[in-house]
Amino acid sequence: MILWIIKRDLLLAMRRRSDVLTTLFFFIIVVSLFPLGVGPEMNMLRMMAPGVVWVAALLASMLALGRMFSSDYVDGTLEQMLLSPVSLSGLVMGKALSHWLVTGVPLVLMAPVLGIQYDLPVEALMVLTLSLLLGTPVLSLVGAIGAALTLGLRGGGVLVSLLVLPLYIPVLIFGAGAVEASTAGMGFDAHLSLLGAFLLVSLVFSPWATAASLRISMA
Amino acid sequence: MTINWFKYASPASFYFLAGRMIPFFIIAAVILLIIGLYIGFFVAPTDFQQGEAYRIIFIHVPAAWMSMFLYVVMAFWAGIGLAFNTRLSSMVASAIAPTGAMFTFLALWTGAWWGKPMWGTWWVWDARLTSELILFFLYIGFMSLQAAIDDPRRADKAGAIIALVGVVNIPIIYFSVQWWNTLHQGASVSLVQSPKMATAMLTGMLIMALAAWMYSIVMVLMRTRMIILERERHTAWVSELKEGVSK
Numbered sequence: 001m002i003l004w005i006i007k008r009d010l011l012l013a014m015r016r017r018s019d020v021l022t023t024l025f026f027f028i029i030v031v032s033l034f035p036l037g038v039g040p041e042m043n044m045l046r047m048m049a050p051g052v053v054w055v056a057a058l059l060a061s062m063l064a065l066g067r068m069f070s071s072d073y074v075d076g077t078l079e080q081m082l083l084s085p086v087s088l089s090g091l092v093m094g095k096a097l098s099h100w101l102v103t104g105v106p107l108v109l110m111a112p113v114l115g116i117q118y119d120l121p122v123e124a125l126m127v128l129t130l131s132l133l134l135g136t137p138v139l140s141l142v143g144a145i146g147a148a149l150t151l152g153l154r155g156g157g158v159l160v161s162l163l164v165l166p167l168y169i170p171v172l173i174f175g176a177g178a179v180e181a182s183t184a185g186m187g188f189d190a191h192l193s194l195l196g197a198f199l200l201v202s203l204v205f206s207p208w209a210t211a212a213s214l215r216i217s218m219a
Numbered sequence: 220m221t222i223n224w225f226k227y228a229s230p231a232s233f234y235f236l237a238g239r240m241i242p243f244f245i246i247a248a249v250i251l252l253i254i255g256l257y258i259g260f261f262v263a264p265t266d267f268q269q270g271e272a273y274r275i276i277f278i279h280v281p282a283a284w285m286s287m288f289l290y291v292v293m294a295f296w297a298g299i300g301l302a303f304n305t306r307l308s309s310m311v312a313s314a315i316a317p318t319g320a321m322f323t324f325l326a327l328w329t330g331a332w333w334g335k336p337m338w339g340t341w342w343v344w345d346a347r348l349t350s351e352l353i354l355f356f357l358y359i360g361f362m363s364l365q366a367a368i369d370d371p372r373r374a375d376k377a378g379a380i381i382a383l384v385g386v387v388n389i390p391i392i393y394f395s396v397q398w399w400n401t402l403h404q405g406a407s408v409s410l411v412q413s414p415k416m417a418t419a420m421l422t423g424m425l426i427m428a429l430a431a432w433m434y435s436i437v438m439v440l441m442r443t444r445m446i447i448l449e450r451e452r453h454t455a456w457v458s459e460l461k462e463g464v465s466k
Contacts, residue, residue: 145384149377149380153368155367156367159363159367162359162363162364163381166356166360167384167388167392169395169396170388170395173396173399174395177399194395198391209380212380213377216373216376216380219373
């Protein structure tokens with residue numbers, strides 16, 4: 001069931017590639033703006049890189065949240081999904097995962113390239129990619145709750161950022177922290193383990209909370 | 220004899236109960252406030268390190284305590300409202316949010332006023348300050364979500380979910396911020412607990428905390444009454460109330 005919905009959402013995304021690309025380019029542009037704002041000194045950029053890339057990833061993934069349920073909501077598919085006998089949590093999990101595949105994975109793949117812009121060493125680039133790989137699914141899963149709650153509301157896009165961004169803070173801290181620890185020559189295993197723990201916790205609880213939110217929003 | 224435990228779960232009967240309770244809590248709040256401020260300004264000794272400026276803790280500490288406590292209470296009532304579909308619990312939860320946000324803001328504001336003479340800066344990225352700021356964001360998120368939804372029952376339930384998600388996240392956020400803080404910051408400034416506090420200071424602070432508590436109860440009851448009136452304006456008992464007032 002989850003696989004079916006992932007396949008469907010990926011197919012829909014491939015039919016409208018521009019949506020995927022806008023998120024990715026938003027990410028690239030935000031990251032590239034920072035050197036223009038603070039100046040091109042490499043030492044400072046190297047220090048800022050983890051935070052800048054992670055904040056940009058947070059914003060990019062948040063911007064795409066509105067799309068997670070809205071088109072299905074508008075054309076009535078979501079209503080049919082709610083009526084269907086299969087578990088709504090499973091469906092929601094599939095939607096969150098396909099959202100991650102469409103918006104999160106391109107960010108993960110692009111991050112090392114952007115890291116080079118900031119002159120990060122090779123090990124730090126690897127850690128950055130790994131931390132994003134573990135962290136971005138959490139963003140999609142937690143964001144799904146916000147997207148479900150703000151479904152069909154006026155000003156939903158701004159509202160979802162108010163709801164979701166404070167909840168993203170732990171992911172930001174440990175995601176950027178892992179890269180900083182590696183550039184400082186310290187161990188980064190603990191950070192990555194914690195990110196993994198966040199991923200597992202959100203995999204368990206988020207589909208359930210999102211399903212409850214969808215039922216409230218559609219009632 | 221059987222007791223009807225749910226009598227006051229009905230908004231109509233709670234409205235009158237709250238109306239009868241409010242004066243007592245107002246009196247308690249005013250008396251405690253006067254005693255607390257008197258101890259704070261005239262009885263408590265001057266701190267030998269911080270001078271007179273420390274006296275802001277009589278507002279600051281109770282505000283910080285209430286801000287955290289009220290969020291949990293709000294999430295509790297929102298959760299009850301979500302689980303048992305009781306309208307009044309959700310109304311109480313919505314009534315708590317503005318008071319909680321006010322205390323959070325007050326804690327941040329008085330903290331800044333204290334920080335300037337003590338630390339020489341309005342703001343530091345200390346773990347407690349940062350988590351208090353995030354708590355403020357969570358309150359704002361809850362209130363703006365409820366404000367954006369026109370249907371009050373949907374607003375109640377959606378707010379309940381975001382409040383509960385926030386409660387689950389608060390410990391995670393708190394510990395991540397604490398760890399982040401210890402990783403980043405040297406021991407330049409930190410909230411070092413003074414080894415011992417004069418009894419008068421502690422008494423004053425506790426009495427002020429009780430006053431803040433009483434004040435919160437008053438505000439929440441009053442706001443709940445407003446919400447009840449607003450939502451039940453089409454019912455018979457509210458129109459009877461209106462006629463009674465106009466007579």
